[in-house]
Amino acid sequence: MDEKAAQAPAGAPGSVPPAIVVMGVAGCGKSAVGIALAAALGVTFIEGDRLHPPENVARMASGEPLTDQLREGWLDAIGERIAAPVGQGEGVVAACSALKRSYRARLSGFCPQIVFLYLEIDPATARRRVGNRKGHFMPASLVDSQFAILELPAADERALTLDATRPVGEVVATAVRQMRRS
Ligand SMILES: Nc1ncnc2c1ncn2[C@@H]1O[C@H](COP(=O)(O)OP(=O)(O)O)[C@@H](O)[C@H]1O
Numbered sequence: 272m273d274e275k276a277a278q279a280p281a282g283a284p285g286s287v288p289p290a291i292v293v294m295g296v297a298g299c300g301k302s303a304v305g306i307a308l309a310a311a312l313g314v315t316f317i318e319g320d321r322l323h324p325p326e327n328v329a330r331m332a333s334g335e336p337l338t339d340q341l342r343e344g345w346l347d348a349i350g351e352r353i354a355a356p357v358g359q360g361e362g363v364v365a366a367c368s369a370l371k372r373s374y375r376a377r378l379s380g381f382c383p384q385i386v387f388l389y390l391e392i393d394p395a396t397a398r399r400r401v402g403n404r405k406g407h408f409m410p411a412s413l414v415d416s417q418f419a420i421l422e423l424p425a426a427d428e429r430a431l432t433l434d435a436t437r438p439v440g441e442v443v444a445t446a447v448r449q450m451r452r453s
Pocket residue numbers: 295296297298299300301302303304366400401403404405435436437438439442
């Protein structure tokens with residue numbers, strides 16, 4: 272449905288940005304929304320969680336949040352994976368928590384066209400969703416640590432905020448509409 276927007280030249284009026292990072296705390300729906308958005312746009316989806324080195328995964332699984340230093344290589348891996356297809360003229364949607372402004376700046380260093388879609392959610396809903404999720408390394412106990420370091424996208428960042436408590440299809444439709452307008 273949105274293929275036309277995806278194929279429009281980057282920066283053309285009404286076009287969707289070539290590089291989108293769906294961000295927010297664990298459980299906000301980055302993967303669910305990112306997969307659906309990429310499918311709607313006909314572009315590649317990159318799952319940031321798959322790009323962690325095993326030691327990061329082990330640390331989070333044991334209930335310890337990552338440090339800034341441990342996030343650096345991971346953010347660089349995601350940035351590289353975003354920049355490659357965009358450099359070939361292809362669009363991409365990536366899921367990455369990108370909780371701090373400095374993390375978003377690090378990603379944008381690889382690809383300045385990135386637009387961040389911030390999925391806004393309350394702590395109770397995020398905790399519930401992570402607690403109910405099966406087969407993921409992230410324990411619900413780490414959700415509070417994510418809210419503690421979260422820096423909301425500021426007005427001077429290329430970012431849109433979406434209500435992550437709405438159904439996934441609605442979040443995706445709103446995202447596409449707002450990106451075309453901005
Ligand atoms: N908008 C939504 N409404 C209801 N459930 C959702 C929504 N988005 C995600 N979920 C569910 O919440 C859980 C966490 O979603 P996920 O996409 O893995 O979040 P994240 O990637 O941000 O950690 C999953 O079980 C997912 O199916």
